[in-house]
């Protein structure tokens with residue numbers, strides 16, 4: 576039978592990136608006690624008040640069809656949230672989706688044609704490649720330099736722009752590196768995008784996990800700059816902020832003309848979202864809920880724990896994140912790539928981490944360690960990494 580070319584463009588982008596994770600799950604199912612530090616799944620449950628609201632809404636009959644933009648309750652909660660950041664936001668600027676992933680898919684479908692180019696800092700979140708390839712566009716990598724803390728640099732961005740560039744897909748706080756861009760960096764990046772008439776799609780799924788006490792000081796976004804309003808689309812969700820990835824509840828906020836044009840694309844594919852999840856999301860966005868504050872403190876402390884522990888070994892170089900739920904470690908000095916190191920760590924020490932190669936060419940020598948297990952377990956995982964590094968040094972001697 577004949578298939579559409581999208582199936583070829585996406586073939587191989589799925590399972591290859593997750594091979595270590597899949598192998599770890601297999602070992603765990605066989606009863607081998609693997610320390611699993613692969614995916615970014617929050618280790619807290621959602622707040623009980625949110626579960627209660629979801630259950631209440633289910634029993635109250637909030638199980639009927641919705642509409643393409645989103646239920647009134649959640650749309651107005653989003654207007655309230657984003658109006659604090661830019662004052663002229665209305666419901667015409669908001670679209671709801673089942674998670675950031677589907678928001679990104681529809682947003683990019685609305686902005687890209689085959690042959691277009693999307694600028695993306697490399698390393699990048701593992702699904703971006705497939706998202707971009709879906710439309711027939713090409714991912715154009717802009718190297719994020721380790722010596723620059725993996726921060727996207729405006730000059731490097733400008734050097735990668737061609738006549739086919741249409742979109743900058745950026746992510747702050749950044750997965751996998753944990754880099755959090757400053758407002759000065761974002762101004763410079765925004766200026767480049769204005770000069771070259773690029774859309775900016777900003778994935779802010781880790782917004783509430785920027786480390787530090789005061790989010791308004793640590794987190795910055797192109798969305799907050801009125802001069803970039805006509806070209807900026809933010810996507811996010813409650814997956815990380817409220818430890819609720821299984822609810823699949825996210826959104827896009829952008830220019831009203833953009834949202835009007837995108838609405839039929841979204842409706843064609845999704846036909847609205849679930850009202851009982853919308854009610855729970857509205858509560859998550861409007862009530863003070865502690866989950867993200869607890870995670871922020873835990874993940875920062877655990878990142879420091881790994882960074883301190885690995886100081887004792889010169890061939891493993893942890894790079895302290897500024898936000899998010901991961902820490903990356905440069906293993907290049909062991910003589911192995913990130914993939915080889917991760918495979919050996921799983922096989923010999925039963926610790927599963929993501930190989931950097933799942934996040935682009937620039938991350939080849941990295942591993943990404945998820946901070947979503949207890950401090951004790953992370954300390955144990957760090958010690959097992961050191962054992963592998965010591966064994967490699969002994970083999971090389």
Ligand SMILES: Cc1ncc(COP(=O)(O)O)c(C=O)c1O
Nearest residue numbers: 615674675676700750780812814
């Ligand atoms: C950078 C980034 N964007 C998007 C997602 C997907 O988020 P959601 O659960 O809202 O679809 C993730 C999940 O790990 C992520 O790390």
